[in-house]
Amino acid sequence: MTTARFESIRGLPLFAEMTEESFDTLTRGAFVQNFPPNMVMISEGEVADFLHIVQSGCVELFSTWSNRETSVATLYENSTFILAATMKNRLNLMSARTLQKSRIIMIPSENVREVFATDPNFALAIVDELSRCYRATIRNMKNLKLRTSLERLANYILKQHHRQGDLLEYQLPVEKRRLASYLGMTPENLSRAFNKLKPHGVVVSGQNICITDLTALVDFAKPDLLID
């Protein structure tokens, strides 16, 4: 079967409920591409010809303006990106680069729009994914506008702690300078912020994060269901 290479994504929420026929139509003309690390795959301002899915590796979404750059998100296995631009056939608002050697599945935007119109289950899945990403972005904006950089860092540490199985000690999944950019601060400021969190129960050494006083950290970070 020609779609065998796309079996890895068949089970994702976005594709799980659609018919075989729809999946075939969708993946006709789709392909897998290998990228080396640190390669810009998409530049903001280009037309979104393909829906992208990270099959393996790791991708950073970022944006630039007037010589400045900011990291918007880091995506891992099974994440989709540029769905909104794909659906509306618009320009990408963000750029994307690989952080590691990565395999990316690319599905022609036309196919996505075509199957959307014919398969109600796929349509529903698209809306779920869109809503999820939209809401994530709103949370992100609240985080930026309502919290200081120190508070953002504290909550980031808590969220990673939770993602990594509630371990009190874990490794940062990204470089610090990217984390700084993601949190809306400079690397220097991030470095100092880590130190300022020591009294709130966080000890950092290299990529290693150790939460020495979870209660104190939670108390300072005040994580919130509607932001984090």
Place this chain on the structure above:
Amino acid sequence: MTTARFESIRGLPLFAEMTEESFDTLTRGAFVQNFPPNMVMISEGEVADFLHIVQSGCVELFSTWSNRETSVATLYENSTFILAATMKNRLNLMSARTLQKSRIIMIPSENVREVFATDPNFALAIVDELSRCYRATIRNMKNLKLRTSLERLANYILKQHHRQGDLLEYQLPVEKRRLASYLGMTPENLSRAFNKLKPHGVVVSGQNICITDLTALVDFAKPDLLID
């Protein structure tokens, strides 16, 4: 016909292409509600039972955390809100209050989801609206992360200028303290920022904005297709 009161929204992009039958189903159980100014209609954390549409008046979306508040958007006639939470039957991430006396159309979330599943044209319109709002939020975030508050203000003034028919002189559509909150700054800082823009061709007096040197302002603001 029982849906006569909803004729005002029938022509909106979100509802224009759907069948009569779908529109009837959608508006069954829907109603119009009048709110006085400064009334909180929705509090973040509540379940999104209704899709809201501003029929007349003006609504502010805002969020709070730990004694702080930030303005996320100001909506006028024909705007919909909480669409994402409605589609996924989730908690609202934002609160909403009227800024003026307003008429709001409220459509039960269940109806929206029901018709979404049966009317492909409505499904398409929903995705369009979701994508539009999502992309607007990404632009907003880029604006916040890539620009200083002075640059954000300069671009805001340019955008309003454009919205108000390219007039060089116009009235601010919102109170300054709300504008400050929307732009992610304090009222004091906004006040000073207006003064700092004088050398860049902006004169402010009360609600009145006068662009005395459009070239200079554009030169400073560097408006961008992918942000503004």
Place this chain on the structure above:
DNA sequence: AGGCTGTCTTGATATTTATCAATCAAATGT
């Protein structure tokens, strides 16, 4: 191992932004 490169950290300083307090101006109610 040695050298190279890029990231991270630290210190000194400048800029941006917030806070607090006081005054001023404008809108509102009676």
Place this chain on the structure above:
DNA sequence: ACATTTGATTGATAAATATCAAGACAGCCT
């Protein structure tokens, strides 16, 4: 029209954050 309230401005100061420069450290190459 007056008093009252709310929002806007201004000044003085503090806090947060960025910038610049230097040094420390780690990973990588040959």
